[in-house]
Every structure is written in C-alpha cells, then in structure tokens.
Amino acid sequence: MGFTLNPYDLCVANGIFEGKQCTICWYVDDNKISHVNPKVVDDVIKKIESKFGPMSQTRGDKHDFLGMELKYKKGKLTIGLKKHILKAINTFDEDITRNAASPAKGYLFDVWPDAQKLDEKKADCFHSVVQSLLYVSRRCRLDIQTAIGFLCTRVDSPDEDDWAKLKRLLQYLRGTIDLVRTLGGEDINRMKSWVDVSYGIHDECKSHTGGCTSFGWGVLLTKCQKQKLNTKSPTEAEIVGITRARSKLN
Numbered sequence: 657m658g659f660t661l662n663p664y665d666l667c668v669a670n671g672i673f674e675g676k677q678c679t680i681c682w683y684v685d686d687n688k689i690s691h692v693n694p695k696v697v698d699d700v701i702k703k704i705e706s707k708f709g710p711m712s713q714t715r716g717d718k719h720d721f722l723g724m725e726l727k728y729k730k731g732k733l734t735i736g737l738k739k740h741i742l743k744a745i746n747t748f749d750e751d752i753t754r755n756a757a758s759p760a761k762g763y764l765f766d767v768w769p770d771a772q773k774l775d776e777k778k779a780d781c782f783h784s785v786v787q788s789l790l791y792v793s794r795r796c797r798l799d800i801q802t803a804i805g806f807l808c809t810r811v812d813s814p815d816e817d818d819w820a821k822l823k824r825l826l827q828y829l830r831g832t833i834d835l836v837r838t839l840g841g842e843d844i845n846r847m848k849s850w851v852d853v854s855y856g857i858h859d860e861c862k863s864h865t866g867g868c869t870s871f872g873w874g875v876l877l878t879k880c881q882k883q884k885l886n887t888k889s890p891t892e893a894e895i896v897g898i899t900r901a902r903s904k905l906n
Contacts, residue, residue: 657703673699686721687711724795725836732840732873737796741829744788748826749781755831756824759803764821765858771815782819783811789825796837800825801880802866809882842872851879853897855890858882863890865897 659669659680669680678691678700687704689697694715705711719726725736745752774782786807793804803825810818851867858864862883869877879901887893 657700683722688719688721722795723791732838734836734838735796736834736836737792738833740788740792741797741833744785744792745826745830747781747788748785748823749778750823752823752826752830754827756827757831759800759825759828760806760821761824764803764806765864767810767859768815768817771817774814774816774819778819779814782814782822785822785826786811789829797829797835798837798868798875798878799832799835800829801878802864805880805882838874839876840871840873844871847871849901851898851901853883853890853893855887855893861886863887863893863897865901867897867901 657671658673659671659678662668662670667682671678673691673696674693676692676696678689678696680700681688689700691697691700701711701713714720717728723737723740725734725738727734727736773779786804789800789804790808793801803821807818807822807825847869848871849867849869851865853866854864856863862885864882865879867879868875881900883893883896883900885896887896
C-alpha cells in the first residue's frame with residue numbers, strides 16, 4: 657500500500673499520499689490512522705477491510721483507546737484514565753474517603769524488616785491494584801511513577817507498611833482524579849531531555865534515576881527507576897543515571 661515501517665517503532669507505518677504523510681499505529685487489533693485529508697483515510701480503511709473484513713470506526717477529536725480518553729484540541733492531546741483510577745480505588749479492600757496532598761511521604765523507600773506481612777487475600781489485592789496503577793502511571797499520571805516504581809518492587813512479599821503507602825497513593829489519586837496528561841510540540845526538531853539522580857536513597861545504598869523528554873509541551877517519555885548497581889559517590893551515580901537514561905529517552 658506504499659507504507660514503510662518506522663525503524664524506531666515497528667508498530668508504526670508511514671506513507672506519503674497527496675504530498676502529505678499518512679500514519680498508521682496499531683496495538684494488537686486496534687489501529688489509529690491519520691491524514692490531513694479524510695478521503696485518504698477512507699481509501700486506506702477500504703483496502704484494509706477488503707482483506708480483513710469490516711472494522712468499527714470512531715472519528716473526530718475524541719476517542720476511547722485501551723481505556724484512555726483521548727482528546728485533540730488546538731495542536732495538543734490530552735489523555736485521561738479516570739475510569740481506571742476509579743476501578744483501582746474500588747478494588748482496594750479499604751474505603752478511600754480522604755484526599756492526600758502528595759503521592760507519598762518522605763519515607764517511601766524505607767523498608768521495615770519487622771513489619772507484619774499481608775495475608776494472602778490482601779497481598780493479592782495489593783498486587784492487583786499496583787499493577788493497575790502501573791498502567792495508569794505509564795499512560796497518563798506521570799506524577800505517581802516514583803511511588804508506583806517502589807511499590808512494584810514490593811508485590812512479591814508486601815507488608816502492612818506497603819499497604820499504607822498504597823492507600824496514601826489512592827487517596828492522592830482520589831483528590832486529583834480529574835488531572836490529565838497534555839502533550840504538544842513547539843518544534844519537532846527541538847527535543848529536550850532532563851535527568852537527575854537521588855544518591856544512595858535505597859536500603860542497599862543504590863541510587864534512583866529520574867528523567868524525561870519533551871518537544872515543548874508536556875512530557876513524552878519518562879524514566880523512573882532504581883539503579884542496578886552501587887556507586888561510590890553522587891557524581892558516579894549521576895554519570896550512571898545519564899548513561900542509562902539516554903538509551904531510553906533518546
């Protein structure tokens with residue numbers, strides 16, 4: 657059909673039709689097709705349907721894709737996941753009736769050896785909610801990535817302290833449930849990246865890397881991860897963080 661796979665993402669294909677780029681993105685059996693001329697999109701859909709059969713379609717500035725509420729307006733895209741957040745709150749085995757001012761307190765990374773382990777039912781609930789919020793943190797709510805990044809390391813053997821940290825995170829989400837992620841680009845040729853490291857903050861004295869990339873409005877890519885090796889100084893930790901982050905953010 658004249659499309660070429662994007663070498664940086666093999667689930668994206670681009671083709672030039674009527675002098676303008678047409679892009680197809682897909683995830684399993686879901687597709688997103690865009691072109692400035694709607695008739696070009698019609699032709700592409702007809703060719704796909706001739707081989708695979710009729711497809712359901714949504715058009716316009718609002719879409720629901722993989723649970724994400726996508727809205728396009730004035731060159732910007734907003735992404736919301738309110739339904740997923742509400743589901744996580746309802747799945748949690750305690751009522752979330754309060755709001756919190758932040759996703760976590762200063763002792764997020766502290767682990768107490770004598771903390772009581774969760775029973776099997778609560779541990780399964782903990783695991784389920786954390787994994788649900790992991791999806792939310794990657795697609796929409798970047799502000800909870802640090803807390804979720806830590807809680808993901810605790811799903812194998814969570815304790816009461818981990819449960820309290822997850823509860824606070826849900827309280828924060830309850831109070832900020834209408835926040836959305838906004839993306840836009842001022843200049844596609846000007847990409848900016850930021851990386852920073854917190855030195856030796858984990859129990860095993862490993863550091864934590866945070867980074868992000870933007871084209872001018874909102875954050876497109878992020879990294880929030882515990883470093884995999886120990887370093888001897890903040891300077892060394894910064895070098896490790898920049899080196900590892902570059903491979904992901906650029």
